[in-house]
Amino acid sequence: MDITAAARPVVVVGAGLGGLTLARVLHRHGVPVTVYDADACAQARTQGGQLDLHEHNGQLALEIAGLTPEYRAIIHRGGGAQRVVDPHGTVLAELPDDGSLTRPEALRGDIRRILLDSLPAGTVRWGKKLRQATPAGPGRYELTFADGSTVTTNVLVGADGTWSKVRALLSPQEPTYAGLSYVDTFLHDVDERHAATAEAVGAGALYVLTPGTGFLAHREAGNRIHTYVVLERPPAWFEAIDFTDARAAKAAIAAEFDGWAPELVSLIADADVAPVLRSIHRLPDRHRWSRRPGVTLLGDAAHVTVPGGEGANLAMLDGAELGKAIAAHPGDLETALAAYEEVMFPRAEQEAVAAHETLDLIFGADTPHGLVGLFTGDGPAQP
DSSP states (O other): OEEEOOOOEEEEEOHHHHHHHHHHHHHHHHHOEEEOOOSSSSSSSOOOOEOOOOTTHHHHHHHHOOOHHHHHTTTTTTEEEEEETTTTTTEEEEEOOOOSSEEEEEEEHHHHHHHHSSSSSSSSOOSSSSSEEEOOSOEEEEEEETTEEEEESSSSEEEOOTSGGGGGGGOOOOOOOEEEEEEEEEESSSHHSSHHHHHHHOOSSEEETTTTEEEEEEEETTTTTEEEEEEEHHHHHTTOOOOSSSHHHHHHHHHGGTTTHHHHHHHHOOOOOOOOOEEEOOTTTTTOOOOOTEEEOOOOHHHSSSOOOOOHHHHHHHHHHHHHHHHHHOHHHHHHHHHHHHHHHHHHHHHHHHHHHHHHHSSTTEEEEEEHHHHTTTTSOOO
């Protein structure tokens, strides 16, 4: 079955924060757009934890999208507090939430919801898992979905994340393993059921890091704690763990923290949900491509790198700026795409390099002293 794109000339693959920001900005400017996403519906899976959107990128993107009031209504007040603790539970540094709006916290799922709610019904086509994107003539592309349907377009944006299928139209690069993985899990009803751990985490974010091993945890709305267990291990180490057996997986990972304070080990050992492995992959810091008519990338599809606190922020700013560029050049798509990429490439490279520096600082041989320096003012800007 063919789906005609004639009525909606801009086709976006991926309904993440970047793709939806692009769609919202295009909609505000009267540019028709359709977003295709693999998920069966908006609620098909959880959307990750809290994000601190920064004034110069994530918040700016929402301002361009006209959604600043909606964003401020979902901010987790008090969630900006931060604490560094050693493996024995001793607090090494602490910063309260100062109530400013420079880097406020909000749930990724809530940010995605306000973007979705700002779009006309039917803008996002759910259940459309992209199988491949192929050229269909000069400046024209055909998308083939897993359900057998196809769509052709002459304006294609890949916002489909780390393992983008659209990327192959522009670049031969594939992401490579970055040397570390996160194990994602939650504690629920923490004040009643996990009181000691709740006290250790505090009101906001907790950092407990040693070289190659540690916890990143955050108190979230709804009386829960979201934890990323950080492990610098080769893929084979994780492959030896049966993540379909939640109890065994939790025990295997908790064993890596033998001798740590019980209230910290509880973050994984007593988790109320099955742990989820999130292997970290990256593209080259200077990932670029030559212009190809009618197609571009944004967010992780364009520049996925190691965690540095800017991934979602960059994706949203990519989407907002690309939307503005397309709207500003309605009769000259190539000028729009070239203008967007000219700004996006160096910005992404700069942030990728900074992310590596942050990772080395907070997970490197000087951990936790480098991280403490961020809090005391003796190091670079906060993560």
